[in-house]
Structure formats: C-alpha cells, structure tokens
Amino acid sequence: MAQSLFSPARGTAAAALRAMPIGAEPQPGGGVHFRVWAPLPDTIVLVVDGIAHELAAEDGGYRSAFVTDARVGSRYGFRLDGHETPLPDPASRSQPDGPHGLSCVVDPSAYRWRDEAWRGVRGGDPHVITEIHIGTFTAEGTYAAASAKLPLLKEVGITVIELMPVAEFPGRFGWGYDGVDLFAPTRLYGTPDDLRAFVDTAHGLGLGVIMDVVYNHFGPDANYLPCFSKTYLTGRYDNEWGDAINFDGPGAAPVREFVRENAAYWVREFHLDGLRLDATQQIFDASEISIVAELTAAARTAAGGRSVLVVAENERQEARLVRPREQGGDGLDGVWHEDLHHTAHVALTGRAEAYYSDYTGSARELLACVKHGFLYQGQRSTWQKKPRGMPSLDLPSHQRITFLENHDQVANSAFGRRMVDLADVARLRVLTALLLLGPGTPMLFQGQEFFSSTPFLYFADHKPDLAAAVQTGRRAFLMQFPSVAAVETDRPGAPETFEKSRLDWAERDRNAQALALHRDLITLRRADPGLSTYERLDGAVLSDDAFLVRFFCGGAVASADRLLIVNVGREVAPRIVPEPLLAPPPGRDWRMLWSSEDAAYGGDGARSPLAADGAWVFPGRTAVLMEAVPVVDRA
Numbered sequence: 261m262a263q264s265l266f267s268p269a270r271g272t273a274a275a276a277l278r279a280m281p282i283g284a285e286p287q288p289g290g291g292v293h294f295r296v297w298a299p300l301p302d303t304i305v306l307v308v309d310g311i312a313h314e315l316a317a318e319d320g321g322y323r324s325a326f327v328t329d330a331r332v333g334s335r336y337g338f339r340l341d342g343h344e345t346p347l348p349d350p351a352s353r354s355q356p357d358g359p360h361g362l363s364c365v366v367d368p369s370a371y372r373w374r375d376e377a378w379r380g381v382r383g384g385d386p387h388v389i390t391e392i393h394i395g396t397f398t399a400e401g402t403y404a405a406a407s408a409k410l411p412l413l414k415e416v417g418i419t420v421i422e423l424m425p426v427a428e429f430p431g432r433f434g435w436g437y438d439g440v441d442l443f444a445p446t447r448l449y450g451t452p453d454d455l456r457a458f459v460d461t462a463h464g465l466g467l468g469v470i471m472d473v474v475y476n477h478f479g480p481d482a483n484y485l486p487c488f489s490k491t492y493l494t495g496r497y498d499n500e501w502g503d504a505i506n507f508d509g510p511g512a513a514p515v516r517e518f519v520r521e522n523a524a525y526w527v528r529e530f531h532l533d534g535l536r537l538d539a540t541q542q543i544f545d546a547s548e549i550s551i552v553a554e555l556t557a558a559a560r561t562a563a564g565g566r567s568v569l570v571v572a573e574n575e576r577q578e579a580r581l582v583r584p585r586e587q588g589g590d591g592l593d594g595v596w597h598e599d600l601h602h603t604a605h606v607a608l609t610g611r612a613e614a615y616y617s618d619y620t621g622s623a624r625e626l627l628a629c630v631k632h633g634f635l636y637q638g639q640r641s642t643w644q645k646k647p648r649g650m651p652s653l654d655l656p657s658h659q660r661i662t663f664l665e666n667h668d669q670v671a672n673s674a675f676g677r678r679m680v681d682l683a684d685v686a687r688l689r690v691l692t693a694l695l696l697l698g699p700g701t702p703m704l705f706q707g708q709e710f711f712s713s714t715p716f717l718y719f720a721d722h723k724p725d726l727a728a729a730v731q732t733g734r735r736a737f738l739m740q741f742p743s744v745a746a747v748e749t750d751r752p753g754a755p756e757t758f759e760k761s762r763l764d765w766a767e768r769d770r771n772a773q774a775l776a777l778h779r780d781l782i783t784l785r786r787a788d789p790g791l792s793t794y795e796r797l798d799g800a801v802l803s804d805d806a807f808l809v810r811f812f813c814g815g816a817v818a819s820a821d822r823l824l825i826v827n828v829g830r831e832v833a834p835r836i837v838p839e840p841l842l843a844p845p846p847g848r849d850w851r852m853l854w855s856s857e858d859a860a861y862g863g864d865g866a867r868s869p870l871a872a873d874g875a876w877v878f879p880g881r882t883a884v885l886m887e888a889v890p891v892v893d894r895a
Contacts, residue, residue: 308327320514347484351443353443355444356447370453381569383569388701391663395758396758417779418709491509512547536572540552571595576650577648582595600662600700601666603619603629614741615740618643626694627801627807633657664695678714684881693826696781710775734749777861789813790811808841821848823887849888849889850889852887
C-alpha cells in the first residue's frame with residue numbers, strides 16, 4: 261500500500277505515516293493515527309474503546325490525534341459539541357454494526373495478496389462485463405459465496421465483473437445506492453478482507469472487477485457528514501435524490517478531496533480494476549476541471565502500473581465524458597449505451613411507453629446503433645421535450661457499454677421481470693447475437709447468460725417513515741408506464757421482495773441451451789478472425805424488422821469478411837436484391853457459420869438464408885452469421 265509521511269500543521273508531536281489524509285490508520289510502531297475534517301462543531305472529542313481523547317486543531321478545519329493504545333479492531337467515534345453519542349468516522353473503513361454504530365480500526369495492509377502478476381483491465385480490450393448484486397447473486401449473499409461462482413462466469417467467457425455498490429448503507433438489504441459510509445464495505449456481505457479475497461480470486465481466474473460508486477448524493481438515513489461540515493451538500497442544484505454534493509461552492513475543496521480519495525482508495529486498497537460512476541448527469545460541477553476528471557485521474561494514479569477501467573452511467577450519453585482531457589473531456593473509458601437498450605426493448609416487447617416512446621424498435625434504429633452509436637446526439641427528445649445527447653459519431657465503438665438488461669431496467673418492469681419473460685425467446689436470441697457480436701463493450705446482468713427468470717425487484721430496508729416515503733416515490737415513478745401503473749407492485753421494504761430477487765443457480769443447468777448460446781457467441785466474438793480483426797463495418801436495412809451488418813477485414817485477412825443478418829420480425833424473401841453489401845468478396849461466396857435457430861440453442865433448426873441458386877430468403881426471428889469462403893468450398 262502506498263503511504264506518505266503526513267506532517268500536521270500543529271498539535272501532534274510526531275509525523276504519521278498515512279495512505280489517506282483522513283480516517284484511522286495504524287502506525288508501523290504501534291498505535292493509530294486519526295484525522296478528520298470537522299470545521300463545523302465547536303468541540304470534538306475522539307472516543308476510542310470508550311476512552312476520550314483530545315484532537316489537535318489544524319488549518320482548514322482538520323483535526324488529528326495519535327492514540328498509542330488504539331489497535332486494529334478498536335471501536336471509535338467522534339463526540340461533537342458535548343453530545344453523548346459518538347458519531348462514526350466519515351472516512352471509516354469498517355462499520356461492523358452498521359452506519360449508526362461505531363467505526364472499527366482496520367489494517368488495510370494485513371491481507372496477503374496473490375495477484376502480483378495481474379496487470380489490470382484496459383479500456384479497448386475485448387471485454388464482456390457482467391453486472392452483479394452481491395446480496396442476491398447467491399443464496400448466501402456474501403463475497404465468499406460469490407467467489408465460488410466466479411469459475412462459472414469465466415467458463416462462459418465473461419472477463420469483467422461489475423459490482424453494484426457495496427459502500428455501507430442502513431438496513432438489512434438494499435441496492436446500495438443509498439450509501440453513507442463511502443469507505444466502508446457493507447457488513448452485510450462480509451468483512452473488508454472478504455471483499456479483498458473476492459477480488460483476489462477473480463484476478464487468479466483472469467477476471468477483472470470494477471465497482472459501482474455513487475458520487476451524486478448521499479443516502480437519507482445515517483448520513484452524519486453534515487454534522488461535521490455544512491459544506492458537504494448544496495441546495496444550488498436540482499438533484500433527483502435530495503441535496504447535491506458540493507463540488508464547486510464555498511468549502512468544496514475538502515469535499516472534492518473526500519471523493520477523490522475514495523475513488524483512489526478502492527483501487528489502491530482493494531485492487532479493484534476500475535469504477536462505474538452512477539448517474540453522472542446528477543454530479544454538478546462548474547469547476548474548470550471536473551470532479552469526474554479528477555477522481556478518474558486519482559484512480560489511475562492509485563493503480564500504479566496496473567490499468568483501470570472507468571465508465572459512467574449518463575442518461576444524456578454525453579460524449580465529453582470519454583474524450584481526452586486535452587480535448588476538454590473527462591478521460592473516462594466508456595459510457596452506458598441507453599439508446600440501444602431502449603430501442604431493443606421496444607423491438608422485443610412492442611411497448612413504447614414513457615421514455616421508450618422516443619424509440620420505435622425498428623431495424624433502422626438498431627442498425628443506427630451499430631453504425632453510429634448513440635441515437636440521440638443533440639436532437640430533440642419528444643419525451644423530455646428538449647435536446648438530448650451531443651455529437652459522438654467519432655467515438656470508438658468500445659467506449660459504448662451495450663446491454664439488453666441492467667438492474668434499473670429490469671426493476672422498472674412489472675414484478676421485476678427479466679427479458680426472457682417479457683419477450684419471445686427467438687427474438688431474444690436474435691438481439692443477444694447482436695449484443696455479443698456487434699460493436700461496443702457488451703454487458704450482461706446477473707444470470708442473463710443462462711436466461712435467468714429470477715426477478716430483480718426494487719428493495720430497500722428503511723425505517724418505517726422513510727420506507728413509506730420510498731414506496732410512495734417508487735409507485736409515483738412507475739406511474740409513467742401504463743403497463744405497470746395498474747399493477748400492485750412488490751413493497752420495497754418487505755423482506756420477501758429481497759428474497760424473491762435471489763438468483764436461482766439451478767436454472768443454469770436447466771437452461772443449458774441459453775448458456776450454450778452465450779458461450780458460443782462470446783467465443784465467436786473473441787476468436788473468429790472476421791469479428792475480432794475487422795477494420796470497418798457497414799450495414800443496410802432489409803425491411804422494417806431486418807437488417808444486415810457487413811464486417812470488412814483488411815490486410816492478411818481481407819477475405820475473412822463476415823455478414824451478420826438480423827431479423828426480429830417475419831421472413832423476408834425479396835424478389836430482387838440490389839444491395840451491394842450482400843455481394844461477397846472477390847473469389848468468395850457466403851456460407852452460414854452460425855444461426856440463432858440452431859437446435860443447440862432451442863431453435864427450430866439452422867437454415868441458411870442463401871439458396872444454392874443465389875436467392876436470398878431471410879428467415880424470421882433469426883440472426884445468421886455468414887462467412888466468406890472460396891467458391892469451391894461452398895456447401
């Protein structure tokens with residue numbers, strides 16, 4: 261662990277060896293050094309294992325103390341302005357009794373890592389991500405139980421695991437987006453070292469791990485930060501979840517430090533391979549260099565010689581997030597491709613309600629996602645009644661994180677139903693092929709690789725008054741969907757809502773055909789020369805529901821062109837085919853390489869769209885991959 265010699269302005273006799281400017285850190289010679297930013301209270305007392313200690317004041321509202329008798333495992337907190345109950349450390353590394361309890365001193369260097377040879381996760385490599393929620397990923401809901409499932413993810417071809425937030429939050433269960441102790445992995449899933457062991461195991465299998473972090477708001481319950489400083493939050497911006505975090509107003513510098521250090525902390529102390537930044541459109545910052553750019557740079561620095569992957573959820577799909585710093589961007593590696601999900605959802609379900617009303621699910625839209633990326637790049641959104649997006653035609657395709665499911669979108673359906681229950685399974689196979697063979701960095705949601713039918717519901721365990729408000733707010737949000745508005749949805753605070761969302765791993769064996777589909781597609785994506793080394797692609801619409809994508813391969817594999825035909829509707833049998841992209845390379849002809857209707861995937865049987873006489877018939881609800889082969893080899 262990288263450490264630096266910290267010399268306080270005044271009040272302590274000796275310098276301290278610290279990794280972070282705040283928090284409790286054991287010292288090499290014994291004892292623990294504590295430092296907190298607390299400009300608001302008039303008096304503050306450190307309480308360690310029931311014994312009070314004075315804190316020395318420093319410039320800028322910081323306070324510190326070295327306690328010789330403190331040790332790893334000591335429980336501590338801060339008593340403010342004479343109040344009897346100590347509050348937890350804002351930079352606590354562990355909260356064994358939850359966010360309302362005392363903090364616990366942790367030695368982050370005690371874990372013995374085995375991943376010295378691991379080089380990290382690099383943006384632009386051919387990754388396949390899966391998003392998981394530790395609490396529902398297994399029946400046990402722990403890091404240790406999730407570790408045991410990692411070989412199954414590796415076996416299907418997944419390369420990166422994206423954890424939903426694990427920062428400490430109140431209650432017995434929740435999604436994790438109401439975190440209040442950003443440096444403390446929640447006690448619900450295990451100890452901090454259990455999380456380290458999970459990451460270590462993943463690295464041993466060749467899997468990367470990134471984590472979802474929330475820097476757009478703090479949770480409403482157990483957020484004690486405003487007791488230490490009134491400048492953590494600001495009311496100057498309209499935030500969806502209450503007060504926004506203050507990144508650009510008076511007193512913002514230590515707040516920026518807090519978040520910047522948090523991003524670096526997860527990479528440095530847990531060897532995480534990067535971060536997924538939640539709802540960045542709600543991170544408000546008018547500074548010359550944005551906090552998003554700063555925390556991304558801090559994460560990269562903390563990784564040392566390893567590579568890290570930093571991606572963002574951004575409803576507006578703002579291209580500036582991934583543009584280099586020298587071009588005025590934030591230097592991230594990717595942005596979630598909401599448009600592809602939305603138009604694919606309409607194509608699969610036929611429902612274009614609420615924010616889906618900006619999409620038709622047509623072949624034209626799906627092909628535009630393949631060729632051009634985001635569909636909205638500054639045009640007016642009818643649903644939002646304002647322009648959406650910004651120009652991004654030049655972005656490399658790997659910077660778009662593509663998906664058919666994620667935690668939010670699954671939970672926004674009635675009863676948290678998965679796509680396998682919402683859509684015709686043949687069409688789902690078709691768009692799964694587009695997801696895994698097309699451009700972009702594909703992401704699955706837990707169990708999607710075996711067409712899990714386990715619902716993923718919105719669950720959050722709050723105290724009664726807040727639980728009632730959350731349920732009311734959730735109900736109001738779902739009212740925008742007419743298909744859901746009349747449905748009595750599950751209560752977020754009910755334990756059974758959480759239990760219903762636990763992944764049923766027995767489906768992995770029962771749904772062997774779906775697993776084979778995903779495994780074969782990921783193998784093709786990675787190993788087929790026409791898909792892994794193509795220089796450019798183009799496409800053409802064949803009907804309202806069908807289109808083709810041509811992968812052009814140059815250099816030594818110029819003859820390895822591939823043709824992906826996607827049809828989510830009825831069979832298309834054109835009388836004439838004046839489409840030049842259907843013409844094979846010189847001296848070559850097309851031969852079927854793969855079909856979504858193969859019986860091995862539960863289909864009705866693979867059928868080539870190209871007849872012996874050269875006539876094309878594009879089968880309905882089918883995706884077919886064609887390879888260019890010498891004419892004499894044509895079957």
